[in-house]
Amino acid sequence: MSIVLIAVMLDRPALTMRNVAIAALAVLFVMPQSLFDPSFEMSFAAVVALFEYLSQRKRDGQGEDLSQFWRGLRKAAIVSSSATMTTMVASVAIAPFAIYHFHRMTHYGLAANLIVTPIVSLLIMPMALLALLTMPLGLEYWPLQAMGYGIELIVATGEWVASWPGAVSVLPSISGYALLLMVLGGLWLCLWQTRMRALGLVIAACGPALTPSGSRPDILIDREGKTVALRDEGNNLVLPPATRTDYSTENWLLADGDDRDVAAAATANVFRCDKSGCIGKVKGKTIALVRRPSALEEDCRLADIVVAPFTVTKACRAARVVVDRKMLKEHGAYALYIEGLSIRSETVAEARGSRPWVPEHPPPTPSPDLSVGHAFAHGDHGDQGERDDESKQPAIEP
16 A cells, blocks of 8 residues: 555656566565465465456557447446456456365355445445544544444445355365466466466466375374374274364364364264274274373384373383474474385475575484384284384485
């Protein structure tokens, strides 16, 4: 907004792509981490798309010699369709970011905007101006009350539209490469002014088309080691009974394209739990979620994978993978992939990479000391207890 006002003061064109770029660079100069912020990405994506749409519509109307009647008729059509078109353009522009960050796509945003736009234009904004004018006289109470009613109507409209059947689709997460291609395609489409701009549609379409779906993790471990999720035979994530809804569990399900709530995902008969922890199986491997140190010795003897929200100080040599508080503190949440006899791990720290504001931790190195939480593969012959510790070979893949 400041960039636009400065342009107006200097008698320069205000609504231009150049000013959008200057505004984006100014924000990034002050807060460079905003580049990965959904609000920054979605805001500027919508603004760039709307600027190009309005510029294109202005160019299409130039040079036409129309009578006053047809000019008035076209202006009325533009005004009546502006809310619809701007909503559609903005929705398409922010859709890749909404899917990438929130794994959701809304379908009735157009209907909601058509309802709330008159409320904003005819009630909220006039009352905001009236409140500003009456503040010196101490008479702003009633205009602000009217604004509050308008805001309540907008919130109620959003809740009502969201309750419609099929209002929201939950989609699996897309890769960063897919998002990058879609963003590059959109920028190409908006910035080029020749027929070459159509190539942007091809680039954007290559994003989801060329990105491999990849294997989905078999086990997810939250950053505190208090909750895990396993993939059942139906390829769905399941949670231990009585799992509480939190940020991690909700986003695990959303990223998996699963529209169930946490309570529904925690009803499957996959885990056996007591006060000391839970035991589950995935792809023939046993995982133990240890909640009390007193259960550690038994779980280390029976399970292939041990997860503990505390630091494991004793050797846990029978388990092939140990993820404890120390490992989680250094590397964040874990995702484990069971690939034949090997168990591959991915961590938040590995995916995030090195950033100036994140403390440096040494990368995990395979070691025979399983108490530090590394994965090892070995022959899976006979009973779980009859393992040859001498034949274990490192199989962790960063």
